[in-house]
């Protein structure tokens with residue numbers, strides 16, 4: 001029973017079946033195939049707008065290549081200190097942007113506010129040759145703390161960014177989980193809120209390895225095809241990335257999977273929050289739960305074979321996936337309750 005991440009699990013059967021279906025006959029290479037074209041059309045329907053979509057294989061590539069399109073090498077990209085681009089991509093954003101600077105803006109529960117962004121930009125030294133120049137803002141939706149920006153928060157951040165001439169990127173590695181949690185339309189959480197470029201994740205929600213970089217303003221994508229090729233993500237057998245995305249979007253599989261993952265996280269969060277000595281470090285809003293547990297409970301759960309990350313101090317991270325078994329989530333809560341009772345009896 002492994003709650004370490006949503007990528008410790010395999011790929012959804014619907015997606016594996018689509019790969020097998022795509023494995024017959026010959027098709028044009030390098031994304032000129034009909035499956036890739038179909039994915040582009042489906043995304044236009046889903047996002048209710050014209051757009052340019054580029055499949056890539058990893059979230060780090062999606063983020064780094066997207067940001068490289070939005071900033072010059074002397075630019076600054078504002079992001080939360082916990083953000084994946086800042087902490088978990090081994091400098092890939094700096095590498096692909098040819099040295100742009102990631103400038104962290106702090107805020108509670110993995111989010112920064114429009115107000116903090118505005119204050120930061122005031123002191124950013126725009127036009128001063130000695131300073132990196134504000135170029136882009138990146139928000140993670142779901143955040144690395146398992147929280148979600150509301151539509152109003154996103155709109156406010158984008159308004160400040162656009163007002164200062166910055167582009168807005170969204171790291172949507174868990175886009176579907178945020179979307180179903182907010183219960184809004186994909187367009188509302190992206191271009192209608194002011195998001196210019198989206199890293200649309202699928203891997204964590206059932207794909208084998210597939211993401212898409214989506215530009216809502218096609219003019220911004222003018223050079224992206226070259227950048228993706230140069231970055232090693234123009235797959236010659238692109239049909240296999242696209243077949244995953246095609247099946248992911250088909251029949252709303254992506255939404256169904258995300259709803260399930262979020263529901264399993266809610267079982268964990270609700271069950272744990274009731275136990276004595278347990279707190280929630282961040283509100284559980286999607287498929288990640290960050291409870292603060294007494295040390296003997298952490299040790300007891302580890303000894304019982306449950307997998308999870310120690311986040312910081314007494315806080316652990318539990319992540320659920322599209323195929324997390326309800327029995328596993330309930331077993332985790334039951335074991336934690338048993339450990340809480342044993343501690344109370346001591």
Ligand SMILES: Cc1ncc(COP(=O)(O)O)c(C=O)c1O
Pocket residue numbers: 057058059060061084085140142143144171173174203
């Ligand atoms: C918020 C976030 N963004 C992006 C990624 C994508 O990372 P990868 O390059 O491992 O696909 C992850 C994966 O952990 C993530 O959690």
